[in-house]
Amino acid sequence: MKTRNFLLLILAFLILIPFEGSGQKKADKKKVAITYELSKIPGPGSNQLAVWVEDRDSSVVKTLFATKYTATGGWKKRPASLSEWVKKSNLAGAPKEEVDAITGSTQPAGIQTITWDCTDKAGNRVRKGKYIIRMEANIQNTKKCIITA
Numbered sequence: 001m002k003t004r005n006f007l008l009l010i011l012a013f014l015i016l017i018p019f020e021g022s023g024q025k026k027a028d029k030k031k032v033a034i035t036y037e038l039s040k041i042p043g044p045g046s047n048q049l050a051v052w053v054e055d056r057d058s059s060v061v062k063t064l065f066a067t068k069y070t071a072t073g074g075w076k077k078r079p080a081s082l083s084e085w086v087k088k089s090n091l092a093g094a095p096k097e098e099v100d101a102i103t104g105s106t107q108p109a110g111i112q113t114i115t116w117d118c119t120d121k122a123g124n125r126v127r128k129g130k131y132i133i134r135m136e137a138n139i140q141n142t143k144k145c146i147i148t149a
Contacts (some may be wrong), residue, residue, distance in 0.1 A: 009017055012089050015064045017051040026044075034064070040109040045104055048074075048138040050085035051114050054130050060089050061123045061131060064114045068103040084146060 006060040010072055034051060041047065050066040066085065070078075074088045085091070091099070098121060116133075 013049060024040075030118045032118065032133070033113050034116065034135075035111065035113045036135070037111050038107055038109055039088050048081050049107065049135065050082045050089075051133065051135045052085060052089065053116055053133055054088075055131060056129070058088075058132075060121075062116070062119065063089055063102040064116055065104055066102050067106050068104070071099050071103040077078075082136050085134075 025037070038047070048067045048070045050063065050070070052063040053061040055061050065086070066082065068079045070086070071091065075081050075083070075091065120126055132148055136147075137145045
């Protein structure tokens with residue numbers, strides 16, 4: 001039941017909100033906010049999460065967030081941890097600077113917002129078009145949820 005609640009809360013609160021920042025040129029203002037509610041479930045293995053953007057060809061454009069444990073090598077110790085993101089992002093071949101830029105500690109329970117500035121992992125603006133936001137979460141080492149918006 002706790003696992004189901006975790007999955008439903010993420011699914012129910014994954015919201016994409018385009019917004020514009022202030023003090024920037026109009027062309028540089030486009031951003032997307034991804035908001036979700038995270039519930040913590042105590043037990044073995046911490047809650048792991050990755051959020052990334054893909055293009056229409058299902059290629060990773062940019063990772064927006066990944067929990068530090070998995071991104072910095074935990075995926076080798078726990079292969080089930082964020083396995084889809086690890087594979088799609090080619091994490092094994094990513095430079096340390098790229099990994100450092102997207103990692104963060106495990107997020108606290110509650111409402112979380114991650115912002116995408118409509119750039120790729122090299123910092124270049126992406127072309128106008130449709131993009132896919134993906135989120136993968138693992139709890140208690142093996143239970144997995146993948147959400148596409």
